[in-house]
Amino acid sequence: MPRATETVLEIDLKSLEHNYHFLRSKLNQETKFLSVVKAFAYGSDAEKIALTLQDLGTDYFAVAYTQEGVSLRNAGITKPILVLHPQPINFDVLIERCLEPSIYSPKILKEFLETAKKHGQNNYPVHIKFNTGLNRLGFWENEIDFIVAHLKGQNHIKIASIFSHLAASEDMTEDEFTRKQISTFHKIIVELGDQLGYTPFRHLLNTSGIINYTDAQYDMVRSGIGLYGYGNDAKIDKALKPIATLKTIISQIHKLEPGESVGYNRAHKSSGYTTTATLPLGHADGIGRHYGKGKTYVMVNNKMAPIIGNVCMDMIMIDITNIECKEGDEVILFGPQLSAHDVAKTANTISYELITGISQRVKRVYVP
Structure with a gap:
């Protein structure tokens, strides 16, 4: 690469490919991989990064907000896109662009259900997020009955996945807390699956979770920072390449x-x-x-x-x-x-x- 002649952010897509394959190598062959490309793909270039990851074979994408997903669709991304923090004002656009919302509270569930009904949707995929200890977004374990009550007897939306987020997977001094989160999540997915009569696919692990808690990979994992070359651990950082x-x-x-x-x-x-x-x-x-x-x-x-x-x-x-x-x-x-x-x-x-x-x-x- 020529030496810089102005201020630039130089992006190495070969390093991205290396990181993707390194993280994939930690997983079972059948485990799906979700690439997190929110915040301009962690400050780089969401569209270019996503197109590269789509070519590499990622199964899913995740963004924080609806407009980020719209930008990916405009760029030619055809893989499923999970919107992690959708707002009701964007639900119409979200459906129009085939984006999949994280449903994280009773209010969001009721409002998205009404929007899906208004648009005449049939089994529109949604992802139910549970709070297992991060205390940021998500349903509580004791709200399973509420979720099931609102989903039964309608066919406008259907749960595609159940997920949660680990709070300290990079910190092995918090192993007991992380194991408790994993145990709580497992209990939730069993109970919700029993009540629904089917089991949506499940995902819990972030980048550090992929490295430290591979036994809890379930059906899919999510990676953000690892794709961009950082693993929250000196040993893992040596195996990754900053892009x-x-x-x-x-x-x-x-x-x-x-x-x-x-x-x-x-x-x-x-x-x-x-x-x-x-x-x-x-x-x-x-x-x-x-x-x-x-x-x-x-x-x-x-x-x-x-x-x-x-x-x-x-x-x-x-x-x-x-x-x-x-x-x-x-x-x-x-x-x-x-x-x-x-x-x-x-x-x-x-x-x-x-x-x-x-x-x-x-x-x-x-x-x-």
Whole structure:
């Protein structure tokens, strides 16, 4: 790949393919695979990523909101798409574009049932989400009777799957809690299946669940962060390949004398003769102010340079005093050479927040 000449997010689709096959290799052959492509495919490019995964053979997709699913349909995605957090105002569009809703509360169940009836739907697929301990979205175990009462005697919607979400599958110190979630989920699917007279397909595991709780893979698993190269575990991270590299260039170099300041609020003052470089990206591009003031490093010609002063809206300043470089040279903010996990950790956050926060004004380019 040519060296960057502007700020770009470089996306390696071969690495995506590697991650997909690695995660698939942990599963039984008959287990379905759901690829999570919400939030612009974790900050990359949802349409390009989804089309690649569809070609690779993924069975399902998931997005957070209806419009994300609409964009995938417009791009040519034909595989089933689960909308994880649908809102009633979008139910008409959801049905028109053949998207499948997560039904997570009595209110959502009743309103989607009415919408399906209005559209004359017959056995429209829905996915019933249960809360087994994350306490975010989902029916409670004691609401099974309510669900069955509303589904019996109608043919407008039909449960395609039952699912839940693990709260701490990456943290083996919480193994007891995770095992309790798995046990609760199993109890729910047995009881609901008995009352329905059939068993919808079942899914519980996220990326860390695939790695740590393979015995609970049921009929399908869901992977988001793993597809993009991060596994919430140092050993797994070595087996995965980050698909995105955020690159920029040095716009200008400054020579500072002792005591001179850098940036807004004079947040950095040089303690000696200092050479700084200004980069053309900032918090409007997803690199927040919490990465400034010397906490976080970038890579310049294979050497680490700290971000100094306050991150600006469109610019970042770095200390290159001991680095041989020139204006126009490439700078890497994260990627295979500099893990987004490690970069995020310097600012007391996580890789998810860093990679999903990259602005859409940053140009996306692809490794050939």
